[in-house]
Amino acid sequence: MIEAYWEIEVYDRNGKLISKHRQPCRSLLANFIRMLGAMLSAKGGYTGTVGGTKASCSVKKYDGTEGTAYTEWYTTTYTYGGGTPMGAKAPDDDDSYGIMVGSGTKTVEIDDYSLESKISHGTGSGQLDYDTHTISISEEAGQVKVEITRTFKNVSGTTVTVSEVGLGVRNYWKQSTGVAKDLKFLIVRDVLDTPQNVLDGGSLTVKITIIVPTG
Amino acid sequence: MIVVENLKVTLETKVVDKNGKVKYFKRKNSAVYNLGRILYGVLLAIGGADLSYSGARVSCSVKKEDGTEDTAYTEWYAGERGYGGGTPMGANAPEGDDTYGIMVGSDSTPVSDDDYSLKSKIPHGDGDNLLHYGTHTFEDVEVGTSYAKIKMSRGFTNNGSVPVTVYEFGLGVRNFWKDQADVRKDLKFLVCRDVESEGVVVNPSETLVVSYVFEVTL
Numbered sequence: 001m002i003e004a005y006w007e008i009e010v011y012d013r014n015g016k017l018i019s020k021h022r023q024p025c026r027s028l029l030a031n032f033i034r035m036l037g038a039m040l041s042a043k044g045g046y047t048g049t050v051g052g053t054k055a056s057c058s059v060k061k062y063d064g065t066e067g068t069a070y071t072e073w074y075t076t077t078y079t080y081g082g083g084t085p086m087g088a089k090a091p092d093d094d095d096s097y098g099i100m101v102g103s104g105t106k107t108v109e110i111d112d113y114s115l116e117s118k119i120s121h122g123t124g125s126g127q128l129d130y131d132t133h134t135i136s137i138s139e140e141a142g143q144v145k146v147e148i149t150r151t152f153k154n155v156s157g158t159t160v161t162v163s164e165v166g167l168g169v170r171n172y173w174k175q176s177t178g179v180a181k182d183l184k185f186l187i188v189r190d191v192l193d194t195p196q197n198v199l200d201g202g203s204l205t206v207k208i209t210i211i212v213p214t215g
Numbered sequence: 216m217i218v219v220e221n222l223k224v225t226l227e228t229k230v231v232d233k234n235g236k237v238k239y240f241k242r243k244n245s246a247v248y249n250l251g252r253i254l255y256g257v258l259l260a261i262g263g264a265d266l267s268y269s270g271a272r273v274s275c276s277v278k279k280e281d282g283t284e285d286t287a288y289t290e291w292y293a294g295e296r297g298y299g300g301g302t303p304m305g306a307n308a309p310e311g312d313d314t315y316g317i318m319v320g321s322d323s324t325p326v327s328d329d330d331y332s333l334k335s336k337i338p339h340g341d342g343d344n345l346l347h348y349g350t351h352t353f354e355d356v357e358v359g360t361s362y363a364k365i366k367m368s369r370g371f372t373n374n375g376s377v378p379v380t381v382y383e384f385g386l387g388v389r390n391f392w393k394d395q396a397d398v399r400k401d402l403k404f405l406v407c408r409d410v411e412s413e414g415v416v417v418n419p420s421e422t423l424v425v426s427y428v429f430e431v432t433l
Binding site for chain 2: 002003004025026027028029030032033034036037039040041042043044045046047048049050051054055057071072073074075076077078079080081082083084085086087088089090091097108109110111135137139141142143144145146148169170171172173174175176177178179182210212213214215
């Protein structure tokens with residue numbers, strides 16, 4: 001029902017495309033199924049002073065320990081309550097969720113919970129500058145396509161090699177008095193068939209296209 | 216390029232007679248545009264909003280049961296009232312509720328991309344030509360060495376006196392957000408529809424069990 005693929009483009013310091021790579025996304029992870037099940041297990045329909053956690057699931061966090069993600073939650077008494085179950089649109093410079101890249105080559109396992117060796121955001125040696133995300137949807141005959149794109153700039157002074165890619169999401173619920181839940185975890189991880197070298201001054205654009213066949 | 220099916224969704228239908236014997240079993244599945252739309256909305260969310268933030272921060276457009284478009288919230292915060300929160304795509308409709316969750320119908324029109332409702336839903340009830348919509352069950356997530364899956368099911372019992380033939384199956388979800396004072400969004404929409412052209416006959420006292428299995432594999 002859902003298919004996906006990665007597209008990786010590498011540019012030099014002049015913005016010239018020097019490499020383009022496309023491969024299937026082979027690994028939606030167990031965390032994705034956990035969240036899908038928990039979102040579907042929500043009921044809705046509560047009114048008035050009903051509060052608390054009404055639907056949730058256990059997911060594996062980046063450190064491998066388990067955490068509880070909410071998929072239906074209401075504050076009790078406090079104002080400004082609400083949230084979101086699995087957002088992926090991390091802002092500029094945030095390397096903790098959304099599309100992330102790494103230098104690991106470990107074979108993907110269904111219960112992977114982190115990139116093997118994430119390349120962190122920054123301008124130092126071995127780092128990449130994480131940009132904002134672009135997320136779009138298009139409908140065509142027989143399918144819906146959701147595209148998530150992020151660019152990574154190399155201003156580290158040396159070449160950075162990317163060999164793994166992943167998609168992390170954020171489970172976030174808050175109220176006026178504080179954050180009730182802020183959990184980030186991986187739902188997709190793949191090892192690139194061909195590692196990509198990003199030269200100093202160049203950039204890497206990573207896009208995951210999720211296809212939902214319809215009809 | 217080889218495209219890999221990352222998520223398999225299987226619709227399982229079986230009819231159980233009054234003695235508990237399974238007399239029919241079949242598998243298939245189809246999604247409609249709305250599934251992609253709400254998945255898009257969910258992933259589009261950001262999180263990390265300031266503690267005083269209120270309103271719909273992220274949303275998407277979906278097609279309701281009447282065919283008109285509406286806005287589903289996927290990141291929402293209440294204002295100056297307590298008990299705020301919600302859920303973007305719940306499917307766990309309670310017993311007797313035929314407005315979302317797994318639903319069945321009597322029309323055999325083939326599935327199209329932008330189907331937004333069952334063409335002829337069989338309503339909940341215990342009379343003739345009705346089916347009693349049961350609760351939903353969700354099995355625990357099963358994680359194997361190269362797969363992970365979850366199964367949700369609902370039973371439909373014929374408490375009438377004549378056979379009921381089911382041709383179409385659907386999965387509807389509920390986008391629901393509220394605070395203490397009011398319901399701020401209550402939107403139900405179809406995300407899967409399937410048609411079994413030969414029909415599935417549910418005789419009096421028999422129960423049709425419909426399951427959706429969601430599975431990822433490496």
